[in-house]
Each structure stands twice: as structure tokens, then as C-alpha cells.
Amino acid sequence: MKLQVAMDVLTIDEALALAEKVAEHVDIIELGTPLVKNEGLAAVTAIKQAHPDKVVFADLKTMDAGELEAELAFAAGADLVSVLGGADDSTIAGAVKAARAHNKGVVVDLIGVADKVTRAQEARALGAKYVEFHAGLDEQAKPGYDLSVLLTAGEKARVPFSVAGGVNAATIASVQRAGADVAVAGGAIYGAADPAKAAYELKSAII
Numbered sequence: 707m708k709l710q711v712a713m714d715v716l717t718i719d720e721a722l723a724l725a726e727k728v729a730e731h732v733d734i735i736e737l738g739t740p741l742v743k744n745e746g747l748a749a750v751t752a753i754k755q756a757h758p759d760k761v762v763f764a765d766l767k768t769m770d771a772g773e774l775e776a777e778l779a780f781a782a783g784a785d786l787v788s789v790l791g792g793a794d795d796s797t798i799a800g801a802v803k804a805a806r807a808h809n810k811g812v813v814v815d816l817i818g819v820a821d822k823v824t825r826a827q828e829a830r831a832l833g834a835k836y837v838e839f840h841a842g843l844d845e846q847a848k849p850g851y852d853l854s855v856l857l858t859a860g861e862k863a864r865v866p867f868s869v870a871g872g873v874n875a876a877t878i879a880s881v882q883r884a885g886a887d888v889a890v891a892g893g894a895i896y897g898a899a900d901p902a903k904a905a906y907e908l909k910s911a912i913i
């Protein structure tokens with residue numbers, strides 16, 4: 707299982723500083739949606755230039771104009787882009803078309819999708835490299851939030867998948883047991899007193 711750091715910081719300088727600290731411990735560096743909205747695709751270019759050996763994930767959460775948005779991000783240096791599972795099939799297919807033209811990939815993010823298992827299988831059939839079983843920051847903040855719901859759905863879908871939703875040192879082993887291909891950790895890394903140590907510990911917990 708790979709480890710992805712989700713950089714939910716707001717500036718290119720903060721992102722470069724964080725990536726510098728954690729890159730050696732992670733496989734995939736994600737530019738969080740707030741960062742891309744705040745700084746634009748220049749943030750993607752800056753991170754890819756600083757870390758050309760890492761897979762760079764632009765968390766665009768595209769909902770429309772799939773081919774155009776994906777094309778822009780791949781041209782800026784992204785290796786992976788996210789499209790929302792709630793988008794029309796044609797939006798996912800458009801992003802996949804752009805990905806194939808660049809030999810890159812599309813991750814379909816199932817945040818907010820009610821039937822995640824069915825949509826995961828549909829997204830995969832549309833050409834997604836993998837799907838993300840994801841509970842966003844707002845959903846995580848609700849009382850009774852439970853990561854295991856995502857893990858159960860991921861196991862059931864039988865497609866390549868990542869898991870994002872407050873993954874931390876206490877839960878990453880369960881993410882791997884569920885069969886995830888990628889564990890995504892944001893707050894557990896960028897919110898730690900020592901992000902490098904946190905990333906190292908998460909990576910070390912992966913067998």
C-alpha cells in the first residue's frame with residue numbers, strides 16, 4: 707500500500723516547505739483542493755519541479771468540463787487528478803481521455819456519493835485508475851463519524867481504491883487490511899508537531 711500526503715495548506719511556500727519535510731516518506735504528494743483554489747495550478751508546477759520523482763496528485767475535485775480541467779492540470783505537471791464521483795459519466799470520461807493523451811491517471815473521488823460501491827465500479831469501467839473512498843473534513847467533524855464505513859465499502863467494491871478521511875497512525879493498519887492501494891493522510895501529517903516524523907511513522911506502519 708502506498709502513502710499519500712494530502713497538503714491542505716494554502717500557499718505554495720507552505721506546500722514546498724511541507725513537501726520538503728515529508729517527501730522521502732511518501733509515495734504520492736497531493737495538492738489539496740484549498741491550495742489549488744488559492745494558488746492555482748502554479749502550485750502543481752512548483753511541487754512537480756521540486757519533486758520530479760514523486761507522483762503528484764492535483765485534488766481538483768472536478769465536477770464539470772472534465773477533459774479541459776484535467777488537461778490543464780496534466781500540462782501543469784500533475785500525474786493524477788481527481789474528478790468527483792457525483793459528476794456525469796461524460797465528465798469522468800473526458801478527464802480519462804485527457805489522462806490517456808498524457809499517459810497519466812484519473813482518480814474518482816466518492817465524497818458525498820450515497821452508493822459508493824456501485825459508483826466505484828462504474829468509475830472504474832469509465833477508465834478511472836482507482837477510486838477514492840473519502841469522507842471530507844466536514845463529514846469527519848460530524849458526531850459519530852466512523853472511518854470503518856469507508857473501509858467496508860472499499861472491500862466490497864473490488865476495484866483499486868484509496869481511503870481518505872482522517873487516516874492516522876491508529877487507523878492506517880486497518881486501511882491496509884481492507885485492501886486499499888493508497889492510504890491518504892492529511893491532518894495526521896500537516897497538523898503534527900513534527901510532520902516528517904508523522905509521515906515516517908505512517909509509512910513504517912505499512913507492512
Ligand SMILES: O=C([C@H](O)CO)[C@H](O)[C@H](O)COP(=O)(O)O
Nearest residue numbers: 712739842871872873891892893
Ligand atoms: O481531500 C481532502 C479534503 O476534501 C480537503 O481538501 C483531504 O485532503 C482529505 O480528506 C485527506 O485529509 P485528512 O482527512 O485530513 O486526512
